[in-house]
Amino acid sequence: MATDTRPHALSRSRAAGVAAAELRSFLAAVAALDETDWVRATDCRGWTVKDVVAHVCGQYEELARPTVLLRRIRMAKKRYPDLIALDGHNQVQLDDLGRLQPAELYAHLAKNGPVAIRRVRLMPGLFRRISTDRFFPESPLQEPNLGYLADVVLPRDTWMHRLELARATSRVFDVDEHDFEIVGQVVRDLDRGWKRPPLRLELTGPAGGVWEIGRGAPVEAVTADTLAMMLHLSGRDGVDLPPDSPLEAARVVF
Numbered sequence: 001m002a003t004d005t006r007p008h009a010l011s012r013s014r015a016a017g018v019a020a021a022e023l024r025s026f027l028a029a030v031a032a033l034d035e036t037d038w039v040r041a042t043d044c045r046g047w048t049v050k051d052v053v054a055h056v057c058g059q060y061e062e063l064a065r066p067t068v069l070l071r072r073i074r075m076a077k078k079r080y081p082d083l084i085a086l087d088g089h090n091q092v093q094l095d096d097l098g099r100l101q102p103a104e105l106y107a108h109l110a111k112n113g114p115v116a117i118r119r120v121r122l123m124p125g126l127f128r129r130i131s132t133d134r135f136f137p138e139s140p141l142q143e144p145n146l147g148y149l150a151d152v153v154l155p156r157d158t159w160m161h162r163l164e165l166a167r168a169t170s171r172v173f174d175v176d177e178h179d180f181e182i183v184g185q186v187v188r189d190l191d192r193g194w195k196r197p198p199l200r201l202e203l204t205g206p207a208g209g210v211w212e213i214g215r216g217a218p219v220e221a222v223t224a225d226t227l228a229m230m231l232h233l234s235g236r237d238g239v240d241l242p243p244d245s246p247l248e249a250a251r252v253v254f
Contacts, residue, residue: 058093
């Protein structure tokens with residue numbers, strides 16, 4: 001278990017290393033799926049395992065080929081005008097890639113994923129500063145720019161979807177050093193948006209740690225399973241917290 005009084009930002013090079021490690025872990029999880037797994041329901045409401053994999057494929061394809069992202073955003077406005085921008089965009093990803101067979105989805109991600117990671121490593125500062133609010137105004141980030149989306153949110157989103165695959169298929173969720181850093185960045189965003197009195201947060205189990213949230217000496221403490229708390233903070237069904245818990249309504253963008 002990691003112990004740190006305050007979650008800290010990752011360097012750009014370390015963020016790229018974490019993203020590459022998570023891509024490898026996700027590819028391994030997809031490779032382990034059997035024929036019956038692809039139709040199983042996941043924690044993503046209305047999405048099967050295949051839908052989740054298609055979505056992740058779309059994320060990396062768009063980083064590898066930014067024109068694809070722009071096309072899908074434009075298409076979403078026309079095709080799904082009643083959905084918020086992010087949900088419409090995600091649905092267009094499924095429209096485009098959901099028709100692929102499992103082996104084709106794996107090949108698609110294996111091809112585009114490494115290209116996307118290289119593009120993130122080499123992304124010029126001018127592009128990194130582009131506001132994500134231009135594309136997804138209803139889903140504000142702690143740092144609303146493409147650099148933060150690529151460095152922090154993309155590997156976090158991939159990590160959460162890998163957890164969903166493990167839960168949907170009753171497989172072990174494998175953890176290594178990069179998982180601790182992804183969890184740490186979630187806690188960092190929680191800390192940056194914290195408006196309540198300071199607390200001590202202890203996350204137990206895989207990728208757990210101990211952090212202080214808020215400014216000043218903690219006045220209360222919360223202990224919870226790491227994976228359950230990540231599900232909760234993402235808005236999925238996770239840990240059961242009492243109604244008066246300081247984290248009951250806490251959310252972080254995944």
